[in-house]
Amino acid sequence: MTAVAVGRPTRPEVANEDGRRGAAPEAEGRGLVQDEPLIFERGGWEKTGVDLPEADLDASDLAGLTRTAPIGLPGLSEPETLRHYVRLSQKNHAIDLAMYPLGSCTMKHNPRLNEKMARLPGFADIHPLQPVSTVQGALALMDQLAHWLKTLTGMPAVALSPKAGAHGELCGLLAIRAALEARGDGRRTVLVPVSAHGTNPATAAIAGYQVVEIAQTADGRVDIGDLAAKLGPDVAAVMVTNPNTCGLFERDVLEIARLTHAAGAFFYCDGANFNAIVGRVRPGDLGVDAMHINLHKTFSTPHGGGGPGAGPVVLSEALAPFAPAPWVTSGPEGFRLIERNTGDAAQAFGRLSAFHGQMGMYVRALAYMLSHGADGLRQVAEDAVLAANYVKARLSGELTPAFPDGPCMHEALFDDAWLEDTGITTLDVAKALIDEGFHPMTMYFPLVVHGAMLIEPTETESKREIDRFCEALLRLAAAAKAGDVARFKGAPFKAPLRRLDETAAARKPRLKWTP
Amino acid sequence: MRYLPLTAADRAEMLAVIGAPDIDALFADVPPAARLAGPVDLPRHAGELEVERALSRLAARNRSSGAGPSFCGAGAYRHHVPASVDHIIQRSEFLTSYTPYQPEIAQGTLQALFEFQTQVAALTGLQVANASLYDGSTACAEAVMMAARVTRRTKAVLSGGLHPHYAEAAWTLAHTAGVRVERLAAAVDAERAVTGAIDADTACVVVQTPNVFGTVTDVSAIAEAAHASGALLVVVTTEAVSYGLLKSPGEMGADIAVAEGQSIGNALSFGGPYVGLFACREAHVRQMPGRLCGETADAEGKRGFVLTLSTREQHIRREKATSNICTNSGLCALAFTVHMTLLGEAGLRRLAEVNHGRARMLRDALAAVPGVEVLTPRFFNELAMRLDKPAAAVVEALAARDIIAGVPVSRLDPAAGMDDVLLVCATETTMQDDIAAFAEALREELAR
Numbered sequence: 009m010t011a012v013a014v015g016r017p018t019r020p021e022v023a024n025e026d027g028r029r030g031a032a033p034e035a036e037g038r039g040l041v042q043d044e045p046l047i048f049e050r051g052g053w054e055k056t057g058v059d060l061p062e063a064d065l066d067a068s069d070l071a072g073l074t075r076t077a078p079i080g081l082p083g084l085s086e087p088e089t090l091r092h093y094v095r096l097s098q099k100n101h102a103i104d105l106a107m108y109p110l111g112s113c114t115m116k117h118n119p120r121l122n123e124k125m126a127r128l129p130g131f132a133d134i135h136p137l138q139p140v141s142t143v144q145g146a147l148a149l150m151d152q153l154a155h156w157l158k159t160l161t162g163m164p165a166v167a168l169s170p171k172a173g174a175h176g177e178l179c180g181l182l183a184i185r186a187a188l189e190a191r192g193d194g195r196r197t198v199l200v201p202v203s204a205h206g207t208n209p210a211t212a213a214i215a216g217y218q219v220v221e222i223a224q225t226a227d228g229r230v231d232i233g234d235l236a237a238k239l240g241p242d243v244a245a246v247m248v249t250n251p252n253t254c255g256l257f258e259r260d261v262l263e264i265a266r267l268t269h270a271a272g273a274f275f276y277c278d279g280a281n282f283n284a285i286v287g288r289v290r291p292g293d294l295g296v297d298a299m300h301i302n303l304h305k306t307f308s309t310p311h312g313g314g315g316p317g318a319g320p321v322v323l324s325e326a327l328a329p330f331a332p333a334p335w336v337t338s339g340p341e342g343f344r345l346i347e348r349n350t351g352d353a354a355q356a357f358g359r360l361s362a363f364h365g366q367m368g369m370y371v372r373a374l375a376y377m378l379s380h381g382a383d384g385l386r387q388v389a390e391d392a393v394l395a396a397n398y399v400k401a402r403l404s405g406e407l408t409p410a411f412p413d414g415p416c417m418h419e420a421l422f423d424d425a426w427l428e429d430t431g432i433t434t435l436d437v438a439k440a441l442i443d444e445g446f447h448p449m450t451m452y453f454p455l456v457v458h459g460a461m462l463i464e465p466t467e468t469e470s471k472r473e474i475d476r477f478c479e480a481l482l483r484l485a486a487a488a489k490a491g492d493v494a495r496f497k498g499a500p501f502k503a504p505l506r507r508l509d510e511t512a513a514a515r516k517p518r519l520k521w522t523p
Numbered sequence: 524m525r526y527l528p529l530t531a532a533d534r535a536e537m538l539a540v541i542g543a544p545d546i547d548a549l550f551a552d553v554p555p556a557a558r559l560a561g562p563v564d565l566p567r568h569a570g571e572l573e574v575e576r577a578l579s580r581l582a583a584r585n586r587s588s589g590a591g592p593s594f595c596g597a598g599a600y601r602h603h604v605p606a607s608v609d610h611i612i613q614r615s616e617f618l619t620s621y622t623p624y625q626p627e628i629a630q631g632t633l634q635a636l637f638e639f640q641t642q643v644a645a646l647t648g649l650q651v652a653n654a655s656l657y658d659g660s661t662a663c664a665e666a667v668m669m670a671a672r673v674t675r676r677t678k679a680v681l682s683g684g685l686h687p688h689y690a691e692a693a694w695t696l697a698h699t700a701g702v703r704v705e706r707l708a709a710a711v712d713a714e715r716a717v718t719g720a721i722d723a724d725t726a727c728v729v730v731q732t733p734n735v736f737g738t739v740t741d742v743s744a745i746a747e748a749a750h751a752s753g754a755l756l757v758v759v760t761t762e763a764v765s766y767g768l769l770k771s772p773g774e775m776g777a778d779i780a781v782a783e784g785q786s787i788g789n790a791l792s793f794g795g796p797y798v799g800l801f802a803c804r805e806a807h808v809r810q811m812p813g814r815l816c817g818e819t820a821d822a823e824g825k826r827g828f829v830l831t832l833s834t835r836e837q838h839i840r841r842e843k844a845t846s847n848i849c850t851n852s853g854l855c856a857l858a859f860t861v862h863m864t865l866l867g868e869a870g871l872r873r874l875a876e877v878n879h880g881r882a883r884m885l886r887d888a889l890a891a892v893p894g895v896e897v898l899t900p901r902f903f904n905e906l907a908m909r910l911d912k913p914a915a916a917v918v919e920a921l922a923a924r925d926i927i928a929g930v931p932v933s934r935l936d937p938a939a940g941m942d943d944v945l946l947v948c949a950t951e952t953t954m955q956d957d958i959a960a961f962a963e964a965l966r967e968e969l970a971r
Contacts (some may be wrong), residue, residue: 016674018842023836035607035929042614046636046637046641047864048638048641050866051864052867053868053869054867054869055608055867055869055875056865056866056867056869056870057605057864057865057866057867057870058605058865058870059865059873060870060873060874060877060951061879062875063873063877066880066883067768067876067879069555069901069902070739070768070769070879070903071899072741073739073740073741073769073770073901074768074769075768075769075771075774076770077774077840078868078870079645079646079766079767079771080645080862080868081642081645081646081866081867081868081871082864082867082868083864083865083866083868083869083870084864084865084866084867086605086607086865087639088863089607089861089865090607090610090611093611093635093861093864093865094611094614095613096618096634096635097611097615097617097631098613098616098631099616099629099630099631099634100616100617100620100628100629100630100631100632101616101625101628101629102615102616102617102618102619103615103619103620103621104615104616104618104619105615105616108619108620108621110624113621113622115619115621116620117526118619119526120574120922121571123613123618124575125574125575125578125579125582125794127589127609128578128579128582129589129590130579130581130582130583130584130585130587131581131582131584131585131745131792131793132587132791132792133587133589133601133621133790133791134587134588134788134791134792134793135588135599135601135791135793135927136583136592136594136598136599136791136793136794136795137590137595137598137599137934137935138531138586138593138922138927139690139918139919139922139927140921141922142585142922142927143585143586143793144584144585145580145581145582145583146581146584146585148584148791149578150579153583153808159563159564159565160565167756171657171658171661171796172657172781172848172849172850173849173850174837174847174848174849174850175657175661177847178696179697182695182699190578191750191811204842205838205849206837206838206839206841206844206849207837207838207847207849209841209842210836210837210840210841210842210844210846210847211847212842213694213842213844213847214668214700214846214847215699215701215703216699216700219841219842225638232799233665244744245699256552257550257552257553258552259552259554261554262554262556262557263558265542285550285553287559287562287954288550288558288559289550289553289557289558289559290557290559290563290602292558293556294554294557302850304850310618310619310633310645310854311619311620311621311850311853312612312617312618312620312630312853312854312855312857313618313620313623313631313635313853313854313857314621314623314632314654314814314850314852314853314854315622315655315796315850315851315852315853315854315855316657316795316796316798316850316851316852316854316855317655317764317850317854318796318941318944323737328671332695340668341765346808346936347934348939352941357695358691358692358694358695359691359692359695360653360661360735361657361658361660361661361688361692361795362598362599362658362660362686362688362689362692362697362783362794363598363599363793363794363795364660364670364793364795365794366793366795367792367793367794367795367796368790368792368795368796369796370829371578374578375578377565377572377610378544378566378569378573378574378577378578379524379525379526379568379569379571380524380526380568381562381565381566381567381568381569382562382563382564382565382566382567383562383567383568384524384527384561384567385562386561386563386746387524387527387785388527390546390549391529391534391548393549393550394529394537394538394541394546394549395537397537397541397543397549398537398540398541398964400541400735401542402540413700414551414552415541415548415549415550415552416549416757417544417549417552425838432964433639434828439625439627440623440838441771442625442627442628445770447625447628448625450624467527467529468526468527468528469528470529470533471529471533471537472535473528473862474818476724498822500627500628501857503627503628503629504628504630505626505630505821505824505825505827506628506821506823506825507627507629507821507822508626508627508819508820508821508822508827508828508829509819509820509822510626510831510856511830512819512820512831513817513818513819513829513831514817514831514832514834517807517815517817517831517832518817518818518819518881518939519640519642519644519651519652519815519816519818519831520637520640520641520644520651520652521635521637521638522626
């Protein structure tokens, strides 16, 4: 193993706005950041880090069914395993290290109390199919979570089981489809704004619908005229994200709902950005029929390097009967779990997954809600929106906001007009930001804005950290305008690796280690 | 509020920079009728101690599996997870990062995913594995959809040994997309009956081994029959530890292998979050759902890893994507990989042998109870048995005696006509005392 202290160009120093020399945000010494081989290149084929009892194996009744060839899995002792994965961990950026302003992803603080609660044996060590009389506390927790979600959204029902946002979208659209089919209505089209997240059209297609795009106005909202023109007897649903992916509140949301309902369609709201309005606006007051809530965004269950998430869907009275099994009800004998599509659940559209959803995420989300309370959650939305508008205000002199007029919600969107004639792209800026010690903003999303840079600071950043981030970006803007192209094109210089060749990876995929 | 760093002074200063008179001005786009004047009708904020007390009270109302004899399997399994696994997944750098969109600062997550994919491919005996799906049941549903894309056919045959909830989840996803789902009758040895249902419209045959009744089957003959009529074979496994002892799906001719990976590294957690394993042949990789991690090099020629083949995915392809999945099960996949690295091949094999041994011990003890007939001919760590009383009632009665006796088939599939069948499971966490207590209590209940 070698340390990665190879000859890298040092970051050019520039004067910051105070006229002081900008110090590199990172220590120069890299001697403790280790290169780390794959376990397949270092593990022993006989080695194990787990002491197990002797097995007196009589597999006579499995004759002919057992493995005859080795699997090819290396093992490591416990100290080697820990060192391997801790070394890998040090190659990751994380919320706990610095601001992680990945727009639309809501990278906010993950309270450790929530981790502790999810690990209580009464939650972590219960089986999904043990008798319901032995899991009354778990069902009570699901019931409480449902109550909070319904109250915060002003909606009468919630399906808890979807396992992520996109799974929630599917749940909502399948409920809509079932409701339409129940009235003998075979509508085939779902309208989706051009600015929508990719999961929206993908989900609509998987739910069996044709996707038709709705145009966007110059100020970043749904074009009501285009919506009205495309609504008709074949439209099953309109899927609108609100606040939308440009970080803007759909001012005409009540009109969108009215037009949608007048055409006999349902209004699906993508609630990915609910964190901007939680406690201040109830989607139920906006005419929404169904909306998923990403517990890993608004309610801060950890993103975990790409999941697990959770995507409960709140539903209107009209859609509630079509929610998928299972769900929790209460009666004189305590809580019950409705697992079959019979009786009261006869209209349920089906089942989304094997069990009752993401219990571990429910515990974390409820702990987050109880901690904040109604007052704190309202403050969450206010601080998230305040932070984004502050970023927008601080950067607007140097960067070009995509929608300069009026406030944004929880995220500030810039285009790449400010990079014109510099030869520097949004990607280059993102990579250069890594050298400044920050995770880049979301780039090239939404697709409707050229070279989009979507910055979501969240409510859990201090003003000091937000200022540090803005100053880093302003330094980069100054460097870009001064023609310091090398600082961008070669970036990142200070990450564990230099820029990675993603094209080569896709051209000749190597998806596993081979000897 | 302890999670919100902004002070009143910060807020005032920030509003001044923005040029807004107050916070309400930033919500000006919200229609006035929809603006809430004050907090909704829910409790106010609470301190850490209060929240901990409230949730601990709820937790205390659940009978945890470790608190007494517990024999539930049927898709979720209680195994011992080494303490170091939980330590690693609680590292801030893994816990509080996201999907590795910026690979230069996410090599930890990416390399772990690359290791995960390699492990899953090896375990399933297939060429490529993805970076995980939500759980085994959704992976199974995605496999049906993928088979329909690959074969351009519209019928899926599901074995009567497939976990009923998996069958329902697969039906829910597939029938909306126009794929006809033919679910065969439930039977302990159902896999033997599958070949007869394959025809020229069949996109895939979905079998499970060990199946929901615990039966282990060599599905090689089904693979041959499927392939002879141009269909794919999807092999489902809900107990990933069984890979340590039994022939892999790939070895038996599977085209797609899906599994619930919870058993390795992940807690029962009342059904989620879990981790879906998904592996297939290299030829079909561009039809695969979910994220894929691939190897590449950086500008200095050093090896690194990135998310790749994203032209299959929703953020590029939108309505033409292979699936709508965005977030999957990253941290659960990491737990799987760390636990698997600790086990290694030697440990996994030993773990599987111990599981099988405990299940034999359970079988022997229960088979000796009057009124019990063991139904599963060949099992790994769970089996079905017929009682001379309705299984659900027996389970309730034993729960009152603090024994979680297993899963009645009637709970999973009331239509199966197997109300007297109980599914029981033993793992390395099942002790001889537990088994003796179960057998004794069952003897008394059945004699009552």
